[in-house]
Amino acid sequence: xxVVSQHPSWVICxxxxxxxxxxxxxxxxxxxxxxxxxxxxxxxxxxxxxxxxSKATYEQGVEKDKFLIxxxxxxxxxxxxxxxHPEDSSFYICSASGVGETQYFGPGTRLLVL
Amino acid sequence: xxxxxxxxxxxxxxxGAPVELKxxxxxxxSPELFWYVQYSRQRLQLLLRHISRESIKGxxxxxxxxxxxxxxxxxxxQEEDSAMYYCALQGGSYIxxxxxxxxxxxxx
Numbered sequence: 449x450x451v452v453s454q455h456p457s458w459v460i461c462x463x464x465x466x467x468x469x470x471x472x473x474x475x476x477x478x479x480x481x482x483x484x485x486x487x488x489x490x491x492x493x494x495x496x497x498x499x500x501x502s503k504a505t506y507e508q509g510v511e512k513d514k515f516l517i518x519x520x521x522x523x524x525x526x527x528x529x530x531x532x533h534p535e536d537s538s539f540y541i542c543s544a545s546g547v548g549e550t551q552y553f554g555p556g557t558r559l560l561v562l
Numbered sequence: 563x564x565x566x567x568x569x570x571x572x573x574x575x576x577x578g579a580p581v582e583l584k585x586x587x588x589x590x591x592s593p594e595l596f597w598y599v600q601y602s603r604q605r606l607q608l609l610l611r612h613i614s615r616e617s618i619k620g621x622x623x624x625x626x627x628x629x630x631x632x633x634x635x636x637x638x639x640q641e642e643d644s645a646m647y648y649c650a651l652q653g654g655s656y657i658x659x660x661x662x663x664x665x666x667x668x669x670x
Contacts (some may be wrong), residue, residue, distance in 0.1 A: 482658065491648065509585040541606065551658065553606040
């Protein structure tokens with residue numbers, strides 16, 4: 449089946465630094481990639497939707513200057529958390545899909561900002 | 563606006579008992595509905611989607627447009643079914659909306 453990878457799987461950084469998370473579709477071309485945030489014991493909160501070659505569409509309440517998303521190719525999307533603060537600590541999950549197709553999820557990236 | 567409601571945060575049953583995880587949705591058009599499952603320490607994965615009308619791991623789900631529901635059912639729960647289950651909806655824009663999830667615990 450389709451596989452989506454995320455890198456890194458976990459990251460610890462100091463407050464004020466920026467962190468980049470990569471999401472790759474390994475054996476299929478992903479027209480659309482989604483970025484989610486998951487708090488402990490809570491559901492997935494969709495942050496943004498990115499289509500290859502175009503600007504990401506952010507959900508209400510998600511700061512686009514804070515969470516920079518780039519979808520440069522059909523197999524790679526990146527999420528950069530800029531000037532990270534402790535409240536940005538969370539579990540970030542990406543998913544990838546073709547047009548109208550099933551989403552395939554990455555394993556997630558745990559971010560801890562000290 | 564599209565919305566997915568999973569009323570039960572936790573569902574606890576004994577092995578061999580029937581299971582029903584509830585999902586209700588709100589959407590003005592014709593939605594596509596999914597159930598995703600997340601086993602302990604694993605990534606989220608698709609369990610089934612309503613257009614496939616499949617039975618996966620003994621689970622079935624029927625879309626009831628009249629009741630706007632997509633409940634997940636299994637006649638005899640197994641211990642390995644213990645996991646978090648998320649109901650999700652995709653509308654015409656393919657933007658997904660997830661329910662808050664139901665934690666299923668199957669006791670031996």
